[in-house]
Amino acid sequence: MVSQPLATTPAEVIYPESDAKPMADNTKQFRWIVVIEQNVDWLYADDPNVFVAGDLLWYPVKGRNTIVTAPDVMVAFGRPKGDRGSYKQWEEDNIPPQVVFEILSPSNSSTEMDKKLLFYDRYGVDEYYIYDPDKNTFRGWLRTDDGLDAIGEMPWVSPRLNIRFDMSGEELQIYRPDGRKFFSYAEVNAQLEQEKQRAEQAQQELEAERQRSQNLEDILQRYRVSEAPR
Numbered sequence: 093m094v095s096q097p098l099a100t101t102p103a104e105v106i107y108p109e110s111d112a113k114p115m116a117d118n119t120k121q122f123r124w125i126v127v128i129e130q131n132v133d134w135l136y137a138d139d140p141n142v143f144v145a146g147d148l149l150w151y152p153v154k155g156r157n158t159i160v161t162a163p164d165v166m167v168a169f170g171r172p173k174g175d176r177g178s179y180k181q182w183e184e185d186n187i188p189p190q191v192v193f194e195i196l197s198p199s200n201s202s203t204e205m206d207k208k209l210l211f212y213d214r215y216g217v218d219e220y221y222i223y224d225p226d227k228n229t230f231r232g233w234l235r236t237d238d239g240l241d242a243i244g245e246m247p248w249v250s251p252r253l254n255i256r257f258d259m260s261g262e263e264l265q266i267y268r269p270d271g272r273k274f275f276s277y278a279e280v281n282a283q284l285e286q287e288k289q290r291a292e293q294a295q296q297e298l299e300a301e302r303q304r305s306q307n308l309e310d311i312l313q314r315y316r317v318s319e320a321p322r
Contacts, residue, residue: 107157108149109177115147117197120225123276124195129165131266131274132253143171149178152188152215161211165193167253181215188216191252196224209233213240219252223264230259 116122129146136142149162166179166189181188192212194205205222212220212233220233220240232248233240247258255274256267266274 105155105157107151107160107178107180111149111160111162113162116195117199121195121197124223124225125164125193127274127276128193128195128266131268132165132167132255135253135255135268140173141170143168143173143176145176145179148176150181150189151178152181154180154182161208163189163192163212164195167191169252190216190218191250192217192220194220194222196222196226198226209240219250221250221257225263228259228263230257230264232257 116125125146129144133144136144144165144167146165147162148166149160150166151157151160153159168179168184168187168189170187171184179189194200194208196205209220217240218235222231223229230246232243234243234251235241247256247260249256254269258265258267268274
């Protein structure tokens with residue numbers, strides 16, 4: 093009897109959804125990641141085909157789970173919103189994130205950041221921005237025919253996001269297309285509270301005016317009754 097070899101299938105490739113590294117090394121780095129991710133997400137809240145994420149593992153090559161990075165913030169145009177455990181590019185119509193941000197912390201080495209620049213250049217990022225909140229330095233790269241080239245001028249407006257970066261102050265300022273600045277979660281809440289207080293005050297003033305009108309109408313009515321012929 094001749095035995096037949098058993099059919100074999102390639103081992104399934106596992107794509108971890110965590111790299112066991114913290115999202116941020118300190119509160120300053122975390123705050124900037126959240127500010128940029130949330131504000132860009134709000135900017136495209138009404139567009140179902142712009143995906144924005146923070147600290148999400150990006151696998152650009154199917155079958156190669158060692159080729160991976162986790163941008164602090166990524167923006168992918170042409171991809172639907174929704175939750176993901178990781179960004180597997182071959183499951184996303186092979187569309188890479190077009191815009192990425194990195195917020196530096198003291199633990200980031202120049203070698204590490206050079207490798208990230210090469211990664212983003214190789215795998216199709218159109219715009220790459222790095223901000224160091226401790227040193228207040230901001231750098232950017234824009235894709236040309238030769239790959240990602242450094243941006244030399246500031247202030248700068250992102251061609252993809254149409255947001256403006258301004259380094260004229262004590263820290264980076266980012267402005268929406270309508271000219272409003274990017275706000276932190278605390279600043280947004282403060283604005284909402286102010287709007288709530290203004291609305292409540294306006295309602296109170298309206299109620300007071302209504303009461304004054306009612307009192308005047310009551311006085312006029314009593315006057316009409318007293319002046320009526322008997």
